[in-house]
Amino acid sequence: MKLFPYAHATHPQWRMAAGLVLAQLRAQLALPDYASTPTLALLYITDHYASAAQDILDHLSGELPEVTDWSGTVGVGIAANNVEYFDEPAMAVMLLGLPAHQYRVFSGVAPLGMAFEAHTALVHADGNTQDLSELVAEMAGRTDTGYLFGGLASSRGSTVQFATGGNGNIKGHGGARGVFHGGLSGVAFTQDVALSSRVTQGCQPIAPERSVTACEGNVVTALDGEPALQVLLGDLGVSLAEPREALGRVRATLAGLRSAPSEGDSVRRPGSFGPDVRVRHIIGLDPAREGVAIAETLEVGMRLSFCQRNAQAARADLVRVCAEIREELEPEDMPAEAALALSNNLAASAPHPARRMAGAIYVSCASRGGAHFGGPSAELQIVRHALGDVPLVGFFAGGEIARHHLYGYTGVLTVFTATD
Template sequence: MSLFPSGHATHPQWRMAASLVLAQLRAQMALPEYAHSPSLGLLYITDHYAPEAQDLLDFLSAELPEVTDWAGTVGVGVSANNAEYFDEPALSVLLCDLPAHHYRVFSGVAPLGLGFEPHTALVHADASTPDVAELIAEMAERTATGYLFGGLAASRQGTVQFAMGGDGNMRGQGAARGVFSGGLSGVAFAEDVALISRVTQGCLPVSKVHEVTAVDGHVLLELDGEPALGVLLRDLQVSLDLQGPQRSPALQKALEVVRSTLVGLSSPGQDSVDRSGHFGADVLVRHIIGLDPARQGIAVAHPLEVGLRLAFCQRHVQAARADLMRICAEIREELEPEMWPADLATPGAGGSAAVAPQPARRIAGAVYVSCSGRGGPHFGGPSAELQILRHALGDVPLAGFFAGGEIARQHLYGYTGVLTVFTTPA
C-alpha cells in the first residue's frame, strides 16, 4: 500500500477549488511513494458548496476516472494536514490505495448486501434521521469488530452525503447519482484493511469515579449514596450559598466553575479513567444542564440509570491539547515493533540513532473527524488542532470534517475528535 494522495483548497467558486485540489492530487500521484491509481476517494466539503454537491462530485469523478468509488459528507469546516477551513468555502480529498475487494461503499439506496464481511466501517450520518443513535449501534453490530468511525453531517444549507460505487450498485437506482440526504452512508472495510482509531474527549477528570445510586430520569439524585449536588460541590471545592447576596464574587466564581464542569459516564464495571488520568474510549461526556437544590440533584443531558459510573470533568485548552497529543502518542506506540531485534538488544547497541528500532508499520493516510464546537479557537489559534496532529504524526496525508456529532465504536459522541489512520508495513 502506497501513500494516499490528498488535496485541499478554498475558493468562492467550487470549480476553481476543485481544480486546485486536482492539481495537488495529480502531482502526488506522479511521485513514486504515492499511489498511482487509487480507487476510493473520500470527499469532504464545507456547507458553502452543499448546493453544488452533485456538480462537484460529477466533476471530480470525470477528472479522476481511476477513482471508481466515492464517499464523504458536508461539515461546517473541513480539515487537511496542518490546516483547517472553518466557515469558508473549501473541500478536502483523500484518495485511498485499497484493493476494490477490500471495501464496499454503502448508503440507504445501496445498503450492504450479502457476500461482504465488514470488519470496520467509516460512517457518515444525518442528524435529522429518526433514531440515528440506534441505527449507528445496529451498524456496529453488523461489523466483526463492532468498530465504526466517522460523524454526523453538519450544514446550514442542506445536509448531503456522498456515496458512489464503481460496481454498479449505486447508479441507476431512481434519481440517485451519488449524492444523498438522510440516513447512513460510508465505506465498510474488510479485515485486510489495517487501521488504528482513537477518540480524544478533550477534557480531563477533576474527581474520582463515583457510582450512580439514585436517579429520576435525567436528574442525578445520589452518588455513592450521598446527595449528588453535595458531592459535586465537594469535588469542585466550591460552595453555593444561595441564601447570601446573589451577586457576591464568591457565588459568581462558584457558578462559573460549575458551568464549566461536565460529567463522564460509563457502564458498570468499566474503568472510566486510565492510569494516565484520562478518560477511556467508552466514556460519554455530557453537559450539566441544571441544578435541583430542593432535591440536591444535578440535571444531565443524558438518560441516567442506577449503577452507571460517573466522574466530573472540565474542558479547556490545556486539556484538549494534552488529550489530543495522548491519542497521537498511542497510535505511534502501536506502529512501533513490540520488541527490539536481538542484535540491537546487546550492551552498547543503544543510544545510536542508526540502530534505533524502526516502525513495523507506517501511516498511509488518515481521517480526522472533529466536533464543530472544537477547531482552532478551542485549541488556542487558527488550525492549532491540525498543527498538533502534524507535529505528533508527521507529514501524513489527511482529510476530514467538523461534524455535528462524532462516531466511534457504537457510540455517538459530542465535543470529541476521532482520529483514524490506515497503516501499511514499513
C-alpha cells in the same frame, strides 16, 4: 500499501477549488510512492459549498473516472495535513489505494448486505436522525469488531452526505446521484484493511468519579448514595443561595459518563478521561428531587464524573494518542538508515516507509479546532508534529463516532497502515 494521494484547497468559487484539488491529486498519482490507480475517494466540504454538493461530486467524479466509489460529508470546518479550514469555502479529497473487494460504500437506502463481511467502518451521520444512538450501535453490530469511526455532519445550511459506488449509483439507490440527507452512510472495510484508531478527549474531570446509585430517565438523583445536586454544587464550591454564580459555574460544567466497570477494564490515568468516557451536557437542575438532568438516558451503576473543557489537557491527550499510534506502527528493530531518517528533525515530517502509514482520517469536534488549541490550524499542526507528515483529511463534526458510541468534545484519529 502505498501512500494515499490527497489534496485540499479553498476558493470562493468551488470550481476553482476543485481545479486546485485535481491538480494536486494528479501530481501525486504520478509519483512512485503514491497509489496510482485508486478507486475509492473521501470527499469533505465546508458548509459554504453545501448547496453545490451534487455539482461538486459530479465534477470531481467526471474528472477522475477511474475513481468509482465516493464517500464523505459536510462540516463547518474541514481538515487536512497541517491545516484546517473554518468559516471559509474549502474542500479536501483523499484517494484510498485499496483493492475494490476490501471495501464497500453504503448508505441508508443501500445498507451493507450479508455477502460483505465488514470488519470496521467509517461512518458519516446526520445528527437530526431519530434514534441515532441506536442506529450507530446497530451499524457497529454489523461489523466483526464492533468498531466504527467517523462523526456527525455539521452545517449552518444543508446537511449532506456523499455515497456513490460503481457506475455512479449503488444498487438500491434508484435514481439517486450520490448526495443524501439524513441517516447514515460511509465505507465498510474487510479485515484485510489494517488500521489503527484512537479517541482523544477534550475535557478534564474536576472531581472524583462516582457511581450512579439512583436515576429516573435522564435525571441522576443520587451519586454514591448522596443527593446528586448537592454533590454537583459541592464539587463546584457553589450554593443555590447565590444562584447567579451557581448557574454560571454549572453552565461551564459537563458530565463524563461511562458504563459500569467490569473485570478486565483498563486502568485509567489519574486526572484524565479514557476513551470509554462519553461527555454529555448538563441540561437542567431538579431541586425538588435534588437531581441533575444529563443529555443521555442513565442507568444505575454507570460511572459519572463532572468535568470541564481544558485546552491543556486536550493538547496533551492529542499528543499522547499520536505517540501511541507511532509506537504501535514503527517496528522496534529497523535498519540504521531508516532509524536515522526518522530521528532527523529535518526529515521527521517526511513520509517514510518505516512509519507504515498510508493515510489518515481525523474527525474532531466542531468546538475544538485551532481556536481551542491556541491559533489557526493549531490542532492539525499538533497532529502533524506528533504523527509525522502523513496524508490526512477529515472534518469538524457535530458529534464524533468511535466504536458503538457517540462522543462530544473529542477527536477520532484513524490511520490506515501498510504491512511491514
